[in-house]
Amino acid sequence: MTRLELEQVTDFGDFTKGNDLKEFLKQTYSSCLSDVRLSPDGRHIHVIVRQPRSGLMTYDKNQRPHLMQCQKLADLTVTRNVPIVDVIYVSQSKAEDGSCVLGIFFENGKAEFWKFLESRPGWHLLQTVDLCNSPTAKVVSVCICLNFIVWCEERPLSDSSGDACNNFRYCVCMRTLEVNEGGVSLGSVKIALHHNPRYTTIASGDLVYLLPVTDNSPVNVFKVFLALSPEHDTFKVHSTCSSSLLMKSSKKESDFTRLVTDCVGILSTINPPDICGVSPAGYGDLLLLLSTGWVCVIKRDGGLWKIYKLPDNCLGSGDTENSLNVYKEILALTVKRTLFLIDTKCGLELERISLKWEGRLFVNNLDTQSPQILSETGLFKITHKELDAKARSIPVDSSTLLVEAVFEEACKYYQQRSLSSTQLTVEKLKIGGMFQAPISLAAILGDYLNNQNSKTSEKKSSGQERLMNSLESELKSLVSLEDIKTSMLKASEKDLESDCENLVQQEICRLLSAELDKENLQYLNSIFHLFPAESWHAMQAALQLRCNGEGSLSSKASAELWKIILSPVQPTANFAHCNGQQKHTNAVLPVFELLCHSIFKFQPDWLPRFLELALQQVGASSTSSWNFGGKESSESIPLYKRALAVLPSKGAHQHLEVELLLCSQRPNAIMQALRILIELGQWERVTQVAETFCRQSPLLNKEIFSALLFEVSQHRDLDPYLDLLWTLCPDDMSVTSILNMVLKNLPTSTQNSGPFEAEGSQITIGLLKPLLRKVLQRETKPSHGYADILQSPTRPPPTPPRQAKGVGAELDRALPGTQMTSQAGML
Numbered sequence: 001m002t003r004l005e006l007e008q009v010t011d012f013g014d015f016t017k018g019n020d021l022k023e024f025l026k027q028t029y030s031s032c033l034s035d036v037r038l039s040p041d042g043r044h045i046h047v048i049v050r051q052p053r054s055g056l057m058t059y060d061k062n063q064r065p066h067l068m069q070c071q072k073l074a075d076l077t078v079t080r081n082v083p084i085v086d087v088i089y090v091s092q093s094k095a096e097d098g099s100c101v102l103g104i105f106f107e108n109g110k111a112e113f114w115k116f117l118e119s120r121p122g123w124h125l126l127q128t129v130d131l132c133n134s135p136t137a138k139v140v141s142v143c144i145c146l147n148f149i150v151w152c153e154e155r156p157l158s159d160s161s162g163d164a165c166n167n168f169r170y171c172v173c174m175r176t177l178e179v180n181e182g183g184v185s186l187g188s189v190k191i192a193l194h195h196n197p198r199y200t201t202i203a204s205g206d207l208v209y210l211l212p213v214t215d216n217s218p219v220n221v222f223k224v225f226l227a228l229s230p231e232h233d234t235f236k237v238h239s240t241c242s243s244s245l246l247m248k249s250s251k252k253e254s255d256f257t258r259l260v261t262d263c264v265g266i267l268s269t270i271n272p273p274d275i276c277g278v279s280p281a282g283y284g285d286l287l288l289l290l291s292t293g294w295v296c297v298i299k300r301d302g303g304l305w306k307i308y309k310l311p312d313n314c315l316g317s318g319d320t321e322n323s324l325n326v327y328k329e330i331l332a333l334t335v336k337r338t339l340f341l342i343d344t345k346c347g348l349e350l351e352r353i354s355l356k357w358e359g360r361l362f363v364n365n366l367d368t369q370s371p372q373i374l375s376e377t378g379l380f381k382i383t384h385k386e387l388d389a390k391a392r393s394i395p396v397d398s399s400t401l402l403v404e405a406v407f408e409e410a411c412k413y414y415q416q417r418s419l420s421s422t423q424l425t426v427e428k429l430k431i432g433g434m435f436q437a438p439i440s441l442a443a444i445l446g447d448y449l450n451n452q453n454s455k456t457s458e459k460k461s462s463g464q465e466r467l468m469n470s471l472e473s474e475l476k477s478l479v480s481l482e483d484i485k486t487s488m489l490k491a492s493e494k495d496l497e498s499d500c501e502n503l504v505q506q507e508i509c510r511l512l513s514a515e516l517d518k519e520n521l522q523y524l525n526s527i528f529h530l531f532p533a534e535s536w537h538a539m540q541a542a543l544q545l546r547c548n549g550e551g552s553l554s555s556k557a558s559a560e561l562w563k564i565i566l567s568p569v570q571p572t573a574n575f576a577h578c579n580g581q582q583k584h585t586n587a588v589l590p591v592f593e594l595l596c597h598s599i600f601k602f603q604p605d606w607l608p609r610f611l612e613l614a615l616q617q618v619g620a621s622s623t624s625s626w627n628f629g630g631k632e633s634s635e636s637i638p639l640y641k642r643a644l645a646v647l648p649s650k651g652a653h654q655h656l657e658v659e660l661l662l663c664s665q666r667p668n669a670i671m672q673a674l675r676i677l678i679e680l681g682q683w684e685r686v687t688q689v690a691e692t693f694c695r696q697s698p699l700l701n702k703e704i705f706s707a708l709l710f711e712v713s714q715h716r717d718l719d720p721y722l723d724l725l726w727t728l729c730p731d732d733m734s735v736t737s738i739l740n741m742v743l744k745n746l747p748t749s750t751q752n753s754g755p756f757e758a759e760g761s762q763i764t765i766g767l768l769k770p771l772l773r774k775v776l777q778r779e780t781k782p783s784h785g786y787a788d789i790l791q792s793p794t795r796p797p798p799t800p801p802r803q804a805k806g807v808g809a810e811l812d813r814a815l816p817g818t819q820m821t822s823q824a825g826m827l
Helices: 018-030 065-070 163-168 261-267 398-417 426-432 436-453 462-470 472-490 493-511 518-530 532-543 559-565 591-602 606-620 639-644 654-663 667-680 683-693 698-714 719-726 735-744 765-780 784-790 805-814 818-826
Strands: 002-010 034-038 044-049 055-060 077-079 084-090 101-106 110-117 122-130 138-145 148-154 170-180 183-186 190-196 199-204 207-212 224-229 234-239 275-282 285-290 294-298 304-309 322-327 330-335 338-343 349-354 359-364 367-375 378-386 575-578 581-584
Touching: 044 084, 055 084, 084 138, 101 138, 122 183, 138 207, 148 199, 148 207, 170 199, 190 224, 199 275, 199 285, 207 275, 275 322, 285 322, 304 330, 304 338, 322 359, 322 367, 330 359, 330 367, 398 426, 436 472, 472 493, 493 518, 493 532, 518 532, 518 591, 532 559, 532 591, 559 591, 559 606, 591 606, 591 639, 606 639, 606 654, 639 654, 654 667, 667 683, 667 698, 683 698, 683 719, 698 719, 698 735, 719 765, 735 765
Parallel strands: 138 199
Antiparallel strands: 002 378, 034 044, 044 055, 055 077, 084 101, 101 110, 110 122, 138 148, 148 170, 170 183, 170 190, 199 207, 207 224, 224 234, 275 285, 285 294, 294 304, 322 330, 330 338, 338 349, 359 367, 367 378, 575 581
């Protein structure tokens, strides 16, 4: 294992006038009176003095001390009344000694080009040129991109210009540049953009980014920034919002107002965060430190990638000193006196180092992979220090990384379940002996990998062989996952797509192989968001979805997998259902919603069929916890409502909404679907739905018939289907209730309508006659259930003889033999 440490490369004793340099740097980091620039090889430090008098101080590293004793070094010190905008190193087209040329750009449009020579030690002026055509122009920022000089200059306003044009008095210009042994040659001036606000120019690869200076720009202007391609003379409009690329100019447009006209509507709706730090990332990418604490990369194609988020309140005020740079795959970021080192591939914080002083990151061309910092005490770089001397002799391979990953995952798992506040580390996990599961798994994994790598494997015991056979599939899956990750790093663009699909499929299958916790569910959401097509194919493969010829879906997935997919919405999830529609607030969606979103995006016609399949799986399960489509509660929302929440807006996809409602087989949902069809006027479909679902229950039959009778009373659109509708009349409907319903729902007649209209819109008795005759016959027809009552005898039975209560009792007691006689007489 290694840790990252700061190692001093050199102090300022190696530079000319090192003590003066130290004092200048102290003033630089304590105030904004000067700026510091370094040469690409780290041999020259340039301090641009802003106040009290503009100038340039240069400090050179002594590479050949024996020459310094007999020769005087030609110093580069510029003191002028004109402020210096920037100093930039320019590569020579054919440099014999490999040295670069330094360009000093002044505010008045002048530029000086200097070169440091070893043969004649010191700096020597090559040429002085004028950048701008206008003598009154003022350069505010400059950069060099490929063989172009690009700068933003301020031009004086004319007397007729109003206050509105005050912020748009700048223009962006460019010229070709070529540096050779003979000197510097510049091409003609070309205005790339005019009538624009003040911009800071930053070159990255073949692009130049134009960032607005927020102090003077209008509110809506600093919400966006531009990317200029000097080679193709085209612009892109970017923003620091989540969707970065707002517009790409399809033609050469040189007027700022016309360039951003298409974005005016978007500008009023977005509120992007401020840019606190910026650095070129190469290949046309740009590193941004935003006021929200996020470190992002603007890709050359317009994408905005979030890498790492600083802790809250880390930035403080907007004037916090910071710098950032990318070194191969490591992002280095300094904020005040803290250095952050982040892995750009996964956003993992590798190290956080506290500094004793404030410093500034820079890139040394001689060592581009190591972060280097310039501070008031010297030059430092990040080095890897070995913690264990034995690690130097042990090569790191995939098996070691896999075993280490097992312990890290187990450490995180036990920490979540632990009641103790003590932080659990991997070292404690290995040494403590309390947690046998990760130790056993790591041993099994190591043994499996060793046997895979070795050509001849020793004969195993029967117990070990059974154990390896039972874990064979899991171990193969784990190893193949690591192999895919490794192959993706070396794959070409052609093979990258298939490798990516395999990786996504394996990750989704791994996540769905056990119950999902909150962290894994969030990870699954990010996979679906970043790789939508690959995730859809992976879910098809996991569920083994097939569409048969009859139009229904089938699946051969296990019941356990369906249980994970159809798991109910947890109350802790950050979203809510309202009237069947989901209100998303940066929600972490459950698996069922994720899958419904994929189906709706790639196969929208499958959505009702998938809901049917899901309801079949719920019905086929006998497990009591499978109440996902049952009674609605705070923890279990019906599946059809969860599927309906996927539809974007009400009314946009009503045909799918109707099918999903009908698939639920619920009375309220069926009536809701029927009302949608009635609103759409799809009467044939209305009658089909009514005929199908009236058989489901008498109560639903009555509701459907009442709704259709209301429509019959209102208009004549259902006339072709009246014979079918009359057959749906419930048994408990009477003639009186039908007539009352019709008369109550008759539309109001217009004043101009006559007694005999050619095309009447109201229902007539003639149309209702078949229905009324049918109901009347049913009412007058005798019921067979009470036939024995209707066939009663014509004469009532004889009345039994009456006698006094007290006398009869006494006679019975006195004459016990007369009881049978009296009973027989009665019979």
